[in-house]
Amino acid sequence: MLGIKFLTILSLLFFKCFCFRLETPGEGDLRGPCPFLNALANHNYLPHNGKDITISQVLDTSKKGFNVEPDVLGLFAKLALITSANYTVFSLTDINLHDCIETDASLSRADAFTNANNLGFNETIYQTLASSNPGVDYYNVTSAGAVMKARLADSVATNPELVNGDKEITFRATESALYLIVLGNPDSGVAPKKFVDVLFSEERIPYDEGWAAPSVPINGSVVGPIAGSVMNASQWVATGGNHTGALPFTVG
Ligand code: HEM
Numbered sequence: 001m002l003g004i005k006f007l008t009i010l011s012l013l014f015f016k017c018f019c020f021r022l023e024t025p026g027e028g029d030l031r032g033p034c035p036f037l038n039a040l041a042n043h044n045y046l047p048h049n050g051k052d053i054t055i056s057q058v059l060d061t062s063k064k065g066f067n068v069e070p071d072v073l074g075l076f077a078k079l080a081l082i083t084s085a086n087y088t089v090f091s092l093t094d095i096n097l098h099d100c101i102e103t104d105a106s107l108s109r110a111d112a113f114t115n116a117n118n119l120g121f122n123e124t125i126y127q128t129l130a131s132s133n134p135g136v137d138y139y140n141v142t143s144a145g146a147v148m149k150a151r152l153a154d155s156v157a158t159n160p161e162l163v164n165g166d167k168e169i170t171f172r173a174t175e176s177a178l179y180l181i182v183l184g185n186p187d188s189g190v191a192p193k194k195f196v197d198v199l200f201s202e203e204r205i206p207y208d209e210g211w212a213a214p215s216v217p218i219n220g221s222v223v224g225p226i227a228g229s230v231m232n233a234s235q236w237v238a239t240g241g242n243h244t245g246a247l248p249f250t251v252g
């Protein structure tokens with residue numbers, strides 16, 4: 001009896017380590033424009049091949065890995081299914097469908113119109129974030145807003161197909177709030193640069209650097225104020241534009 005229990009515990013421990021250990025994507029594994037979902041797949045929370053993901057699976061693993069609640073991510077998760085030809089599952093690459101969840105003026109990806117690889121991490125694009133808030137070792141709502149402003153100015157200057165309306169700013173402000181909150185302090189929105197840089201550039205959860213998931217569940221009441229502060233700091237103005245990828249729709 002005892003032996004069996006011991007073996008069960010041992011195999012559970014082994015399974016846990018095996019499950020969430022880092023494993024870089026191999027040939028045929030799909031990744032996409034969301035650095036956090038890519039990281040969840042790299043750590044085997046999500047299927048390592050990045051395929052056949054359900055809404056409940058992406059919500060469960062976002063909770064398990066980052067303590068983010070479904071009320072924050074539910075809309076993204078539903079839209080993810082729209083990007084897929086399948087009725088029940090999507091892949092991490094499907095969600096790159098332009099103008100659905102995927103927007104222009106991203107923090108770490110090129111705009112879709114460039115026809116450059118707009119799916120993977122782009123070091124040149126990420127330099128704006130990486131060089132923000134000089135002189136201190138953290139990013140905050142002020143720097144995150146300034147980065148969004150600079151990234152939008154770059155797209156205004158270079159992208160004749162730029163789409164930048166209410167939906168886009170809502171998504172981008174939520175995404176900026178999420179990296180500050182999930183990797184930093186949920187109340188202040190102050191996040192260590194080393195955590196953010198590792199997550200974006202390596203798509204690795206910065207456990208080795210000392211990160212732990214937020215102790216409070218990250219729900220809409222936590223994200224709302226930080227997203228609002230970031231949006232204000234970004235001095236955002238709508239520039240319109242026409243959707244060429246997904247169907248146009250509005251939020252709110
Ligand atoms: C804890 C969970 C999550 C966090 C912390 C997170 C965070 C982020 C961040 C910071 C970005 C911006 C990347 C950039 O601008 O370069 C992003 C982009 C994106 N996320 Fe997530 N995300 C999460 C969950 C999800 C879910 C559940 C979905 C949909 C199933 C999703 C889909 C996307 C997509 C499609 C983009 C690309 C948007 C763009 O064009 O930049 N994310 N996410």
Ligand SMILES: *[C@@H]1O[C@H](CO)[C@@H](O)[C@H](O)[C@H]1NC(C)=O
Nearest residue numbers: 051052085086087088089090
């Ligand atoms: C959707 O994907 C699942 C899992 O791969 C598969 O079993 C199912 O047949 C697919 N359905 C359609 C309509 O393609």
Ligand SMILES: *[C@@H]1O[C@H](CO)[C@@H](O)[C@H](O)[C@H]1NC(C)=O
Nearest residue numbers: 110111114116117122124125
């Ligand atoms: C990164 O983005 C820039 C600006 O859009 C583009 O010129 C460059 O080709 C991209 N780099 C890669 C490796 O895709």
Ligand SMILES: *[C@@H]1O[C@H](CO)[C@@H](O)[C@H](O)[C@H]1NC(C)=O
Nearest residue numbers: 133134136139140141142143
């Ligand atoms: C963000 O950090 C910079 C640099 O320390 C600082 O000047 C700015 O006031 C901070 N923003 C907030 C909201 O505290």
Ligand SMILES: *[C@@H]1O[C@H](CO)[C@@H](O)[C@H](O)[C@H]1NC(C)=O
Nearest residue numbers: 215216217218219220221222
């Ligand atoms: C959201 O989370 C905060 C912090 O844990 C908590 O105080 C609040 O009750 C939660 N709100 C909802 C609507 O669940």
Ligand SMILES: *[C@@H]1O[C@H](CO)[C@@H](O)[C@H](O)[C@H]1NC(C)=O
Nearest residue numbers: 224225226227228229230232
């Ligand atoms: C953003 O700015 C508006 C208008 O000035 C203000 O009413 C609102 O309280 C600000 N939001 C945050 C979260 O600072």
Ligand SMILES: *[C@@H]1O[C@H](CO)[C@@H](O)[C@H](O)[C@H]1NC(C)=O
Nearest residue numbers: 160161162163240241242243
């Ligand atoms: C967007 O569509 C409108 C109406 O369909 C058109 O008048 C306008 O020229 C288009 N703008 C761009 C930048 O293509």
